[in-house]
Amino acid sequence: MQTENIVQLKDISVTFDGETVLDNLSLDIKDKEFITFLGPSGCGKTTTLRLIAGFLEPDTGDVIFEGKKINGVPAYKRQVNTIFQRYALFPHLNVYENVAFGLRVKKLPNDQIKEKVTEMLKLVNLSGLEKRSIDTLSGGQQQRVAIARAIANHPKVLLLDEPLAALDLKLRKDMQKELKKIQEQLGITFIFVTHDQEEALTMSDRVVVMDGGKIQQVGTPQDIYNEPQNAFVADFIGESNIVDGVMLKDYYVEFSGAKFDCLDKGFEMNELVDVVVRPEDVDIVPVDKGMLTGVVTSVSFLGVHYEIIVDIGGFKWMIQTTDEHFVDDKVGLYIEPDAIHIMKKSEYSGLYGDYSSYSEEIDHLSDPEEVAE
Amino acid sequence: MNKKSFGNKLVACPYIVWSAIFIIVPLVIMAYFALTDANGVFTLANLASLGRYKKAFAISIVYAVISTVITLLLAYPMAYFMTKLKISSQKMIMMIVMLPMWMNFLIRTYSWISILANTGIINTVLGKLGIGPLKLINTPGAVILGMVYDFIPYMILPIYSVMSKIDNSLLEASDDLGANAFNKFKRVIFPLSRPGVISGITMVFVPSVSTFYISQKLGGNKTMLIGDTIEYFYNSGPDYYNIASAISLILMVLIMLSLFVMNRFTNDESGGVVI
Amino acid sequence: MKALSRLYIALILFFLYAPVLVMIFFSFNSSSSVWVFEGFSLDWYLSLISNSTMLGALKHTLVIAVLSAVISTVLGTAAAVGIMAIRSKLANKLIMATTNIPMMNADIVTGISLMFLFVFVGKLIGLSESLGFVTVLIAHITFNLPYVILSVLPKLKQTDANLHEAALDLGCTPVKAFFKVILPSISTGIATGMIMAFTLSLDDFVISYFTCGDYQTLPIIIYNMTKKSVTPDTYALSTLIFIVIFLLLIFYNMVSSKAERKAAKRRF
Numbered sequence: 001m002q003t004e005n006i007v008q009l010k011d012i013s014v015t016f017d018g019e020t021v022l023d024n025l026s027l028d029i030k031d032k033e034f035i036t037f038l039g040p041s042g043c044g045k046t047t048t049l050r051l052i053a054g055f056l057e058p059d060t061g062d063v064i065f066e067g068k069k070i071n072g073v074p075a076y077k078r079q080v081n082t083i084f085q086r087y088a089l090f091p092h093l094n095v096y097e098n099v100a101f102g103l104r105v106k107k108l109p110n111d112q113i114k115e116k117v118t119e120m121l122k123l124v125n126l127s128g129l130e131k132r133s134i135d136t137l138s139g140g141q142q143q144r145v146a147i148a149r150a151i152a153n154h155p156k157v158l159l160l161d162e163p164l165a166a167l168d169l170k171l172r173k174d175m176q177k178e179l180k181k182i183q184e185q186l187g188i189t190f191i192f193v194t195h196d197q198e199e200a201l202t203m204s205d206r207v208v209v210m211d212g213g214k215i216q217q218v219g220t221p222q223d224i225y226n227e228p229q230n231a232f233v234a235d236f237i238g239e240s241n242i243v244d245g246v247m248l249k250d251y252y253v254e255f256s257g258a259k260f261d262c263l264d265k266g267f268e269m270n271e272l273v274d275v276v277v278r279p280e281d282v283d284i285v286p287v288d289k290g291m292l293t294g295v296v297t298s299v300s301f302l303g304v305h306y307e308i309i310v311d312i313g314g315f316k317w318m319i320q321t322t323d324e325h326f327v328d329d330k331v332g333l334y335i336e337p338d339a340i341h342i343m344k345k346s347e348y349s350g351l352y353g354d355y356s357s358y359s360e361e362i363d364h365l366s367d368p369e370e371v372a373e
Numbered sequence: 374m375n376k377k378s379f380g381n382k383l384v385a386c387p388y389i390v391w392s393a394i395f396i397i398v399p400l401v402i403m404a405y406f407a408l409t410d411a412n413g414v415f416t417l418a419n420l421a422s423l424g425r426y427k428k429a430f431a432i433s434i435v436y437a438v439i440s441t442v443i444t445l446l447l448a449y450p451m452a453y454f455m456t457k458l459k460i461s462s463q464k465m466i467m468m469i470v471m472l473p474m475w476m477n478f479l480i481r482t483y484s485w486i487s488i489l490a491n492t493g494i495i496n497t498v499l500g501k502l503g504i505g506p507l508k509l510i511n512t513p514g515a516v517i518l519g520m521v522y523d524f525i526p527y528m529i530l531p532i533y534s535v536m537s538k539i540d541n542s543l544l545e546a547s548d549d550l551g552a553n554a555f556n557k558f559k560r561v562i563f564p565l566s567r568p569g570v571i572s573g574i575t576m577v578f579v580p581s582v583s584t585f586y587i588s589q590k591l592g593g594n595k596t597m598l599i600g601d602t603i604e605y606f607y608n609s610g611p612d613y614y615n616i617a618s619a620i621s622l623i624l625m626v627l628i629m630l631s632l633f634v635m636n637r638f639t640n641d642e643s644g645g646v647v648i
Numbered sequence: 649m650k651a652l653s654r655l656y657i658a659l660i661l662f663f664l665y666a667p668v669l670v671m672i673f674f675s676f677n678s679s680s681s682v683w684v685f686e687g688f689s690l691d692w693y694l695s696l697i698s699n700s701t702m703l704g705a706l707k708h709t710l711v712i713a714v715l716s717a718v719i720s721t722v723l724g725t726a727a728a729v730g731i732m733a734i735r736s737k738l739a740n741k742l743i744m745a746t747t748n749i750p751m752m753n754a755d756i757v758t759g760i761s762l763m764f765l766f767v768f769v770g771k772l773i774g775l776s777e778s779l780g781f782v783t784v785l786i787a788h789i790t791f792n793l794p795y796v797i798l799s800v801l802p803k804l805k806q807t808d809a810n811l812h813e814a815a816l817d818l819g820c821t822p823v824k825a826f827f828k829v830i831l832p833s834i835s836t837g838i839a840t841g842m843i844m845a846f847t848l849s850l851d852d853f854v855i856s857y858f859t860c861g862d863y864q865t866l867p868i869i870i871y872n873m874t875k876k877s878v879t880p881d882t883y884a885l886s887t888l889i890f891i892v893i894f895l896l897l898i899f900y901n902m903v904s905s906k907a908e909r910k911a912a913k914r915r916f
Contacts, residue, residue: 055545075548076557082549088542092564101560102550153550378733379804379812379830380822385730385743388723388793392746395790399761400749402768451660454653466657468897473664475847475893477867480886483874484667487674487683494670494683522663529660575752583754586853590874600756607760607858611767617760625757632752 005067006031006157006189007052012061014047014213021047022058023213029157029191034183036192038200039210040236045193048210049159052191054078066156081155083163087146089134095121095145096130102153120148123182140171147182157189164199176203197237201225209233230343234276235352241282241317242353245275245342253342256292256312260335264342274343276353279307279320281339290332296325309355316355400625406618411611419619426602426620430627433598436513437582440520444577445570447521448528452569453562455529456537463537467530474526482519482587489515489591511593519587520577527576535569536562571635579628599624668890675883682878692884702885705869709850712781712865716788717846723789724796724845725838729826731797732804747794755791759858762787766859779861787859788849795848796841803837804830 007029014022022044029035037045050056051063054075062069070078081102089098097104099120103113121127124144134142143163150158160179164172180203183190194200200207201221209216209224209232217229228234231242245255250265255275267273287293294312308325310317310333317333325331410416455463473481488494489509499505509515539562547557585600597605599620606617674682678689696702734740750758763779766786770778807830815825831838853867860868866885873882 053545053549055548075545076551076553080549082546084542084546086542088540088546090543090546090561090565092567101547101552105547105550105552105556105560149546149550378809379807380729380733380826382730382733384726385734388727388730388797389743391723391790391793392743395762395765395786396746396749399758399765402764403757403761406764447660447663450653450656454657457650457653458657464901466661468901469661470664472890472894472897473668475851476668476890477851477853477870477886479853479867479870479874480671480882481667483878483882484671484682486878487670488666490683492683497683522667525660525664579752579754583756585756586871600754603756603760607763614764614767618764621757621760625753628752628754628757 004031005029006065007191008062008064009048009051010062010064012048012051012058012063014044014051014056014058021213022051024061025213025215026061027208027215027218029189031156032187032189033205034180034190034192034203035206035208036194036200036204037208037210038194038197038236039216040195043210044213045195045208045210046161049082049161049191049193052157053080053082053159079155080157080159081150081153082159082161083146083150085161085163085165087142087163089142089145089149091134093134094130095126095132095134095137098134098145099148099152101149106153116152117148120152123151123185124148124178139167140175143167143175147179151182151186151188155188157191158183158186160190160192162193162195164194164196172199179203201237209236211236227341228276228343230346231274231276231348231350231352232346234274234341234343235348239279239318239320240353241277241279241355243275243277243315244350245273247271247273247342251337253340256315258291260291260340261337262340262342263337264340267342267344272345274345274349274353276341276343277317277335277339279318280305281335282317282319282321283334283336284308284319284321284323284325285332285334287330287332290334292333292335294331294333296327296329296331299325299327318355403618403621406615407622410615419615420623422616423619423623426599429597429599429602430623432596433582433600434627436517436520436588436596436598437578440517440524440581441574441578443517444521444525444528445574448525448532448573449566449570452529452533452536452566455533456539467533470526470529478523479586482523482590485515485519485522485591486510489518510591511595513592513596515591516588516596519591520581520584523584523587524577524580527580528573531572531576532566532569536566539565567638571638575632575635578631582628583624671883672887672890675880675887677880680879682880682883692880693888695881696884696888699881701864702866702869702881705864705866708781708863709866712785712788712856713846713849716785716792716849717842719785720789720792720796720845721838721842724793724841725800725834727793728797728800728804729830731801747797750791751794751798755852755854756858758791759787759855762790762855763858777861779859779863781863784856784860784863784865787855788852791852791855792845792848795844796838799841799844800834800837803834807833 005028009025009027009029012022012025013020025044025048027048037048039045047056051058054070054073054077057071063071065078065080090101093101096117099117100113103116108116117130118127121130124147126141126144126148129137129141134145137145143166146163163179164175167175176199179190179192192200192203201224204221206218207221207224208218211232217224217233219227224233225237228237228240234240234242243255245253247253247264247267247270248259249269250267251262253260253262253264253273253275292312294310294317296308297311297316298309300307305320305322306324308319308321310319310331312333319333407419408415408417410418455466458466486493490496491506491508491510493510495509496506499507543561543565544557547561552560583600585598585604588594588596588598588601594601603617603620603624606613606620674685675692676688676690677685678687678691731740731743734743762783766778766783811829811833812825815829816822820828851867852865853871856865856868857871864872870882870885873879
């Protein structure tokens with residue numbers, strides 16, 4: 001069965017020194033899926049990973065593995081393996097012995113260990129480096145040794161704790177593809193932790209967005225990007241303009257002083273909502289054809305497109321366009337119904353999605369053009 | 374490689390001159406004394422006569438080895454258990470361990486006489502229980518006890534400091550890869566703590582093999598160690614400086630040899646640590 | 649397991665402190681025995697104050713410790729800076745090997761070889777008594793130097809080379825750049841080295857024994873006392889030293905933990 005749950009977390013709470021790190025968290029992880037915990041630092045994603053690895057016990061709640069409760073089972077008896085943030089390779093052992101570590105502990109015969117280690121090193125493209133000592137390896141090579149060491153044990157679940165954070169951009173992109181490939185080849189569950197939304201969207205089958213020790217949204221990368229459940233998710237994944245709106249009736253919403261057709265329904269009459277419009281979904285048109293009008297307050301050229309900030313009634317919108325505009329131009333905005341996404345009000349409402357303090361904070365990793373593919 | 378420099382290399386000159394005069398030259402003079410007689414005439418008689426002190430050398434080495442082994446056996450678990458405590462407790466215990474090192478070791482050694490003497494504390498307590506008196510003082514055991522006691526902080530310190538620097542993620546990695554507590558110790562903790570063990574061994578062995586106070590106070594002058602022999606000739610006046618030099622020279626060679634052997638143990642992997 | 653390990657730590661600490669406790673206990677003895685307690689008195693402490701040899705030796709010890717710590721810190725810091733600038737690998741190795749000798753060698757060998765040098769030179773220039781204040785000071789500086797160098801060198805290696813260049817770039821002369829930028833960044837290493845030098849010098853017995861002549865330091869006096877039968881005044885003296893060091897350590901810890909807390913706060 002493809003959809004059998006391999007790991008289940010039930011009502012898990014964890015506190016450190018009186019501070020809540022995980023707040024009543026529940027999640028089912030399916031066998032053979034690539035699932036990513038995504039969130040800012042301190043959101044509880046690494047804590048969740050450590051619960052599954054067995055380095056940490058929950059205060060309340062259960063960790064379930066293949067249907068059996070594994071609370072209290074020590075890490076060395078769990079059928080999961082971890083790739084640590086800074087790899088945690090043993091400095092006193094060479095490449096071969098690092099990969100062989102788990103097999104030696106299991107007391108496998110030497111010829112089997114040799115076969116297995118050779119196979120693993122081949123899988124991660126490190127054949128020939130067996131005798132090298134760890135500190136002579138580059139960051140990327142160390143990363144590969146860490147992968148080989150973890151999967152040599154044939155775990156049913158591989159836990160990856162921000163494994164690519166220490167690599168440079170180019171290498172990171174290569175490793176993303178390679179990890180995905182290895183996951184498909186091995187056919188096991190990968191649980192990946194990152195704060196990098198692009199990484200999460202490109203690699204995962206499902207993404208778990210976390211903040212404040214709670215799951216904000218679980219879904220496919222497309223769901224998460226196109227249908228964010230609240231202002232936090234909308235803002236964390238890509239760029240968003242988030243404005244207050246009123247749902248006048250099904251498929252009809254009012255915001256920024258104008259009324260729009262949209263594709264959302266199921267809200268109460270005149271319910272206050274958050275409206276998300278992605279910067280790339282807004283078209284700039286002549287003022288007379290615009291649904292909204294505003295004044296350009298800043299323009300930056302990013303190569304693929306321009307990023308311009310438009311002031312509409314005091315609220316600053318970010319718009320991405322390939323046409324050039326100039327500061328103080330008066331422009332009209334046109335928004336298609338399918339570009340409008342309506343969210344219920346949440347504790348995050350009003351915190352995100354306004355670009356009034358925007359100062360050209362260019363972040364390659366959060367470039368939604370790339371993500372949208 | 375681009376080497377860093379924050380000043381002129383000439384500022385090292387005073388030290389280089391100093392170390393030449395006060396480190397190298399004294400050893401040269403010592404060798405000169407060892408190879409001449411009282412009149413400054415070259416002779417091998419001093420070295421040839423060393424056969425007479427075979428026993429002192431042998432006992433010194435045996436005592437030093439025994440006390441180093443005991444010290445290691447006592448200190449290693451101590452250092453290991455310390456790393457399991459809260460950081461604040463670790464710091465406090467470190468202080469407590471180091472505190473006696475700053476007290477005069479002569480007095481600390483001497484206090485053992487109060488404890489071990491025939492009418493001392495242990496025998497008084499035993500006497501009240503109707504046992505004894507036991508002969509504790511002026512025995513080889515008392516000398517070894519003195520060595521272990523005086524030098525155990527030098528074993529605890531380097532082992533602890535190496536062990537406490539072991540990255541916790543390495544221990545988690547070994548758990549993660551299926552190692553139980555025994556395997557974790559055997560395959561990760563012990564190999565990684567080895568540099569600390571090596572420097573602890575040298576820091577205990579060298580003063581043990583060359584001590585001349587502990588044996589006099591706790592051994593009752595019955596056991597002459599190398600250190601005692603050197604001190605004896607030193608006190609016998611300038612006529613005996615040649616033989617004292619010869620013994621010191623051999624002692625130094627012995628120590629350098631054992632350090633060399635110990636260093637071979639560290640250098641094959643992971644690099645040595647000097648503390 | 650936890651309870652057992654705590655018991656073990658406690659036993660080792662007891663082993664370390666048993667003689668110290670015995671010493672403190674008998675320093676209050678009213679008789680002159682150091683193993684039969686006859687009654688409480690402070691007589692031994694009072695007699696210390698009037699013991700001029702002891703006070704003289706204390707003065708000698710402090711003079712030697714302060715002077716040798718300061719001189720070896722200056723020489724050693726300069727040496728470390730110079731060593732960093734030496735590019736020849738061979739020269740570097742030779743210097744470090746020489747530096748290691750006094751640390752690795754047995755104190756008795758260091759002491760007696762220095763004594764030979766002093767006596768040899770003394771004979772050459774016709775001194776009747778070649779050992780004294782100068783020789784014991786030289787000996788202490790010599791065995792302190794390696795510790796200073798080895799605490800300063802790692803700090804220098806950690807210091808960002810750009811710091812020095814930045815200071816030069818901003819118009820400092822090389823000497824000024826060193827004092828304004830490099831010295832502050834290695835100051836903890838220098839302080840550690842100086843403290844180590846000071847305590848090593850305070851505590852040294854073996855090397856002083858061979859090099860001090862009539863300039864007797866406290867450990868030498870204590871050695872001479874323990875040669876005859878020991879009376880509790882030695883214990884009283886050591887108890888006082890113990891208390892002073894104990895208080896210093898507590899003070900040091902309070903200061904450093906306060907500094908740590910401040911640093912931790914600044915991070916937020």
